[in-house]
Amino acid sequence: MSHGFYQRQWGQAQESLTDLLTQEIPTEPVKPEKDRLTAFQNIATLYIKYLQIFRRLEQCYDQVVHPQKRRVLHHVLDGVMGRVLELKNEMVLLEFSEFHYFDDILSDLKLTPNDIEVPIPKYFINERAKILQEREKLLGQILAKMGPPDEKTEEVTMTTDEAARLIQVHERARQGRLRAKFMREIRLQEERERMAANRGAPTVDADVAAVRIQKVWKGCAIRKRVRREREEELMFIGMNPPPPPSNPKLAPTVLADRTEGNRRVTQTEHEREFQQALVTIKDKLREVEGPDMKENMQDQIRQWFLECRDATGKFPDYPAEDEGGSAAIFKEKDPAEVEAELRDKEDDKGKGKKGKKDKKDKKKDKKKDKKGKKGKKGKGGDDEEEEEGFKLQPSNFLGTVTDSTKDYDTVWKERNEEHNFSQKHDSELIKEEKRVEVEVEIRTQVDELMRQELKNLKLAVDRDKGKGKKGKKGKKSGKKSGKKKKKKKSGKKSGKKGKKGKKEKDLTPDRTMESLYEELVHEGIIVRTPKFGMKDYLGEFSYLGTTLRQNNIEPMPSLSDVRHLVTLYGILPLGSQAVHEKAPLIKSMLLAGPRGTGKRSLINAICTETGANLFDLTAANIAGKYPGKSGLQMLMHMVMKVGRNLQPSVVFIGDAERTWLKKVPKTDKTDPKRLKKEIPKMLKLMKPEDRVLFVGTSRSPYECEMKGLTGAFQKVILIPRPDYASRYLLWRNLIIQNSGILTNVMDISSLAKVTDGYTQKHILTSCQQVLTDRRIAQLNKRALTAAEFIPPLARIDPIYKEEEEAFKTWYGKTPLGKKRAKAAEGGDEDDGKGKKGKGKKGKKGKKGKKKK
Numbered sequence: 001m002s003h004g005f006y007q008r009q010w011g012q013a014q015e016s017l018t019d020l021l022t023q024e025i026p027t028e029p030v031k032p033e034k035d036r037l038t039a040f041q042n043i044a045t046l047y048i049k050y051l052q053i054f055r056r057l058e059q060c061y062d063q064v065v066h067p068q069k070r071r072v073l074h075h076v077l078d079g080v081m082g083r084v085l086e087l088k089n090e091m092v093l094l095e096f097s098e099f100h101y102f103d104d105i106l107s108d109l110k111l112t113p114n115d116i117e118v119p120i121p122k123y124f125i126n127e128r129a130k131i132l133q134e135r136e137k138l139l140g141q142i143l144a145k146m147g148p149p150d151e152k153t154e155e156v157t158m159t160t161d162e163a164a165r166l167i168q169v170h171e172r173a174r175q176g177r178l179r180a181k182f183m184r185e186i187r188l189q190e191e192r193e194r195m196a197a198n199r200g201a202p203t204v205d206a207d208v209a210a211v212r213i214q215k216v217w218k219g220c221a222i223r224k225r226v227r228r229e230r231e232e233e234l235m236f237i238g239m240n241p242p243p244p245p246s247n248p249k250l251a252p253t254v255l256a257d258r259t260e261g262n263r264r265v266t267q268t269e270h271e272r273e274f275q276q277a278l279v280t281i282k283d284k285l286r287e288v289e290g291p292d293m294k295e296n297m298q299d300q301i302r303q304w305f306l307e308c309r310d311a312t313g314k315f316p317d318y319p320a321e322d323e324g325g326s327a328a329i330f331k332e333k334d335p336a337e338v339e340a341e342l343r344d345k346e347d348d349k350g351k352g353k354k355g356k357k358d359k360k361d362k363k364k365d366k367k368k369d370k371k372g373k374k375g376k377k378g379k380g381g382d383d384e385e386e387e388e389g390f391k392l393q394p395s396n397f398l399g400t401v402t403d404s405t406k407d408y409d410t411v412w413k414e415r416n417e418e419h420n421f422s423q424k425h426d427s428e429l430i431k432e433e434k435r436v437e438v439e440v441e442i443r444t445q446v447d448e449l450m451r452q453e454l455k456n457l458k459l460a461v462d463r464d465k466g467k468g469k470k471g472k473k474g475k476k477s478g479k480k481s482g483k484k485k486k487k488k489k490s491g492k493k494s495g496k497k498g499k500k501g502k503k504e505k506d507l508t509p510d511r512t513m514e515s516l517y518e519e520l521v522h523e524g525i526i527v528r529t530p531k532f533g534m535k536d537y538l539g540e541f542s543y544l545g546t547t548l549r550q551n552n553i554e555p556m557p558s559l560s561d562v563r564h565l566v567t568l569y570g571i572l573p574l575g576s577q578a579v580h581e582k583a584p585l586i587k588s589m590l591l592a593g594p595r596g597t598g599k600r601s602l603i604n605a606i607c608t609e610t611g612a613n614l615f616d617l618t619a620a621n622i623a624g625k626y627p628g629k630s631g632l633q634m635l636m637h638m639v640m641k642v643g644r645n646l647q648p649s650v651v652f653i654g655d656a657e658r659t660w661l662k663k664v665p666k667t668d669k670t671d672p673k674r675l676k677k678e679i680p681k682m683l684k685l686m687k688p689e690d691r692v693l694f695v696g697t698s699r700s701p702y703e704c705e706m707k708g709l710t711g712a713f714q715k716v717i718l719i720p721r722p723d724y725a726s727r728y729l730l731w732r733n734l735i736i737q738n739s740g741i742l743t744n745v746m747d748i749s750s751l752a753k754v755t756d757g758y759t760q761k762h763i764l765t766s767c768q769q770v771l772t773d774r775r776i777a778q779l780n781k782r783a784l785t786a787a788e789f790i791p792p793l794a795r796i797d798p799i800y801k802e803e804e805e806a807f808k809t810w811y812g813k814t815p816l817g818k819k820r821a822k823a824a825e826g827g828d829e830d831d832g833k834g835k836k837g838k839g840k841k842g843k844k845g846k847k848g849k850k851k852k
Contacts, residue, residue: 003064003065003066003421003423006059006060006063006064007064009056009059009060010056010057010060010064010069010073010408011413012056013053013056013057013060014076014405014408014409014413016049016052016053017053017076017080017401017405018405020046020049020050020053021398021401021402021405023046024046024392024395024398025398025402030391031389032389032390032391033389033390033391034389034390036094036390036823039094039389039390040091040094040095041105043087043090043091043094043392044091044100044102044105045105045109046087047084047087047088047091048102048105048106048109048111048115048116050080050083050084050087051084051115051116051118052111052115053080054077054080054081054084054118054119055115055119057073057076057077057080058077058119058121058122059119060073061073061074061077061121061123062121062122062123062126062260062264063260063263064267064423065263065266065267065270065423066270066420066423066424066425067267067270067271067273067274067424067425068274068425068426068429068430069412069423070267070271072404072407072408072411072412074123075400075403075404075407076400076401076404076405076408077121078397078400078576078578078579079397079398079400079401079404080397080401081121081572081576081579082396082397082400082578082579082582082583083395083397083398083401084118084568084572085568085572085573085579085583085584086393086395086396086397086583086584088568089584090392090393092816094390095820095823096816096819096820096823097816097820098557098565098715098716098717098816099545099555099557099561099565101542101545101546101549101555102116102546103543103544103545103546103547104546113541113543113560116564117564118564118567118568118572120534120567120571120572120575120609121575121576124571124575124576124609124610124611125609125610125611126264128611131611132611135613135646138514138517139521139526139528142518142521142522143521143528146521146522241742270423270424270425273424273425274424274425277425277427277430278430278434281427281430281431281434282434282437282438285431285434285435285438286438286441286442289435289438290438290442293438293439293442294442294445294446297326297442297443297446298446298449298450300326300330301326301329301446301450302450302453304316304329305454305457314461315454315457315458315461318447318450318451318454321444321447325443325444325447326443326446326447326450327440327443396582396583397582397583400578411429506637506641507633507634507637507638508634508637508638508641513642513645513646516638516641516642517642517646519638520615520638520639520642523625523626524616524621524625525615525616525617525621525622525625525635525638525639526613526614526615526616526642527614527615527616528614529603529604529607529608529614530604531604531608532601532604532605532608533605533608533609534563534566534567534571534605534608534609536601536605537559537562537563537598537601537602537605538559538726538729538730538733538760539558539559539560539562539563539722539726539729540558540559540560540723540725540726540728540729541558541560541725542555542557542558542560542561542723543725545558552824554808554820554824556720556723556804556808557718557719557720558720558723558725558726559719559720559722559723559726560726562602562717562719562720565715565717566589566591566602566605566606566717569586569589569715569717570586570589570602570606570650570693570695571605571606571609571610573586573691573693574606574610574612574648574650574691574693575609575610575648577689577691580688580689580691581688581689582688585688586693586714586715587683587686587692587693587694587714588683588693588694588695588696588712588713588714588715589693589694589695589696589713589714589715589716589717590656590695590696590697590698590701590709590713590715590716590717591603591695591696591697591698591717591719592697592698592699592701592716592717592718592719592807592810592811593699593718593719593720593807594699594719594721594759594799594803594804594807595699595759595761595799596759596760596761596762596799597719597720597721597722597759597760597761598719598759598760598761599697599699599719600654600697601760603650603652603695603697606650606693606695607650610648611648612647612648612649612650612693613642613643613646613648613649613650614649614650614652615639615642615643615649615650615651615652616652616654617639617651617652617653617675618652618653618654618655619653619655619658619659619670619671619672619674619675620654620670621654622635622674623669623670623671632674632675632678633678636678636681636682639651639682640682640685640692643690643692644690644692647690647691647692648691648692648693649691649692649693650692650693650695651682651692651693651694651695652695652696652697653675653679653694653695653696653697654696654697655672655697655698655699656696656697656698656701656709656712656713657698657699657700657701657703657704657709658672658673658704659672659673659674659675659676659679659704659708659712660673660676660704660705660708660709660712661673661703661704661705662704662705676708679694679712680711680712682694683712694712694713696712696713701807701810702806702807702809702810706810706813706814710814710815716811716814716816718807718808718811720804720807721757721758721759721799721804722758722759722760722763724752724753724756727752727755727756727758727763728748728749728752730760730763731748731751731752731755731763731789732748734763734764734767735767735771735784737767738767738768738771739771739776740767740771740776740779740784741779741783741784742784743783743784745783745784745785746783746784746785746786747785747786748786750786751786751789754786754790755793756798757798757799757800757801758793758796758798758799759799762793762796762798765792765796766789766792766793767789769792770784770788770789770792
């Protein structure tokens with residue numbers, strides 16, 4: 001794609017964003033929406049539109065090579081990303097569910113399910129590539145020092161009968177091969193003898209022979225042509241994949257990836273040139289325009305001295321550095337600020353005289369207000385209350401988006417870039433920015449000179465008036481300055497006292513970060529994660545979600561929904577510091593689902609997409625390490641300290657339900673309840689600026705205490721068995737990934753139907769067992785069939801419907817599940833509406849009980 005393409009795409013995204021901003025920031029206050037369904041439709045439409053803009057902006061930021069445009073794009077991209085997370089939070093609060101279905105909205109907007117796939121910005125990894133490479137190198141060196149892990153090799157023991165049977169099998173196979181070879185030779189000899197006997201047979205007429213040959217050839221050619229046309233038709237309607245290119249290096253996807261990589265290289269070159277230009281242009285401005293700036297400032301300040309002396313009869317006091325120095329003199333004030341200053345001065349004059357009267361008046365006013373409130377409660381006070389309904393909460397990102405949109409409109413929208421074909425930095429913009437910095441630097445120098453000059457002028461004037469007066473004034477001014485200093489000091493002390501909250505003790509003050517990191521790697525706490533992208537977690541969209549919910553049937557989430565949630569709650573906040581600080585804070589997340597549904601793969605995907613460190617605090621992994629209470633405190637302290645300094649970080653605990661088991665089995669020697677008290681403490685220490693996420697996995701959450709588990713994990717994501725559409729996608733992709741070849745003989749639809757209950761891991765195991773090196777070598781002669789994949793699955797127990805129902809009933813008992821059930825029954829319809837009105841009713845009820 002060209003530079004112009006991405007410029008146009010950015011412009012389209014900004015136009016769509018401007019339309020959404022006019023909708024979200026109306027000129028008149030919007031009335032709350034009373035209908036829950038209508039409110040959800042409005043928020044969901046906003047969410048989908050923001051996702052479309054997010055996708056375009058992410059693509060533009062990844063491929064635009066202009067360094068100054070990239071800064072504006074980065075700003076607006078973070079704002080849109082944060083707004084998407086806020087709208088997702090609004091939908092959760094409104095529907096009391098983590099999973100939402102937009103089938104009807106997608107059809108209205110003429111979009112496909114792929115259009116609402118949450119994009120993951122590539123800059124999470126690309127902009128930290130050097131840091132990640134150094135960290136990977138350090139981890140590799142530490143692991144190399146440790147040597148390969150000790151693998152316990154078990155000797156295969158065999159009884160005499162088993163050994164004799166194995167020898168018999170091989171001997172019989174040898175004899176069978178010899179017999180087959182002997183029989184083949186006999187058959188070939190018989191055929192040779194038959195051919196020799198038939199040499200004297202009568203010949204066929206030439207015309208008849210030609211007709212027969214033509215008949216066979218034409219039939220073969222027509223069948224071949226019909227087969228080819230059928231395949232082309234199936235490819236055209238999307239039923240069959242296109243054939244692989246003859247040269248894989250010239251495939252369109254490969255060429256597109258190569259172009260994108262070249263543009264990223266150009267980005268780094270332009271960025272380096274831009275950083276050099278920032279320094280050189282600033283130095284040049286300081287040399288060329290600096291002296292003129294300095295002279296103009298001095299002339300302006302001297303003129304101010306003379307004007308003040310002519311107006312008041314004495315020279316003014318020079319503004320302090322805290323107030324901005326001479327910049328405060330020439331700063332243009334708004335009329336509102338001037339009025340406020342005049343009002344404050346009048347208030348200060350009147351305070352001394354009317355202080356006591358004001359206090360009495362305030363007391364009277366308070367009493368009147370109380371009486372008025374009581375009267376309103378009894379009569380018509382409800383009319384002045386806020387209308388009940390659903391209203392969006394104030395956003396932390398709309399300001400960021402608005403500022404970025406203004407920057408685009410003022411600078412880049414109409415900018416002529418005909419002469420900047422290579423899209424390098426714009427020197428004029430750098431000059432405008434650096435001119436301000438140079439002016440600030442020169443102003444500080446001028447302020448020092450002019451302060452001294454003003455001091456000399458005042459001394460000269462005082463010398464003329466007489467020495468006596470000068471001494472008295474000096475003493476007074478000295479006293480005043482002393483009082484001011486005391487006040488400042490007392491203010492500082494009071495500020496220190498006002499701060500609440502204990503600081504976390506540093507248990508390792510004398511140790512470097514490298515030593516702590518190395519120790520955690522040696523102990524197996526920091527683990528190397530395999531490369532697994534979120535796009536590798538395959539799953540299809542659920543097309544019946546909205547229909548089932550309209551019929552009051554709660555659908556099971558699809559794997560696509562799980563992928564969306566993990567991206568929104570885990571990857572996007574961890575990837576961007578600006579988003580993590582302002583977005584709804586998510587400290588912990590639980591992935592609950594049957595075995596083999598890819599819970600650990602999702603954690604690997606979070607670490608891969610964000611470049612995060614993985615700390616494994618599973619009970620089996622930390623058993624016997626850091627013993628005792630002090631040892632456990634040291635472990636948690638080291639994990640948090642290293643996690644914060646090398647953020648983003650993911651703290652992982654597998655089989656999380658074992659931490660809150662009601663009764664630990666006697667055979668379990670891993671002490672799973674060891675972290676029960678430490679996990680809440682760790683979560684309390686997490687702040688918005690700490691990009692640390694606590695993630696747990698559970699395959700049987702219904703076996704533990706609900707309160708402890710849901711109290712520790714802020715978000716609970718239920719992972720289901722793959723449905724038919726997801727199984728079809730899994731079979732198709734996993735066979736190809738394992739070097740299989742799909743043909744018309746391979747009935748994937750029937751295979752997906754038969755394998756109901758089997759998870760992703762089961763399907764992958766079956767593909768790996770069937771597609772061995774020997775079977776791959778035979779694919780050209782013998783095509784794959786669906787029946788070959790059934791025997792490996794027959795040895796594995798599937799996930800039965802009862803187990804899935806147990807997960808569903810457990811999820812219904814979580815806090816969010818209970819709210820969802822109440823809302824469905826109609827008992828909790830006003831939860832999302834005006835909370836104030838509900839609170840007042842509750843208070844009235846309590847008062848009534850007390851009176852009785």
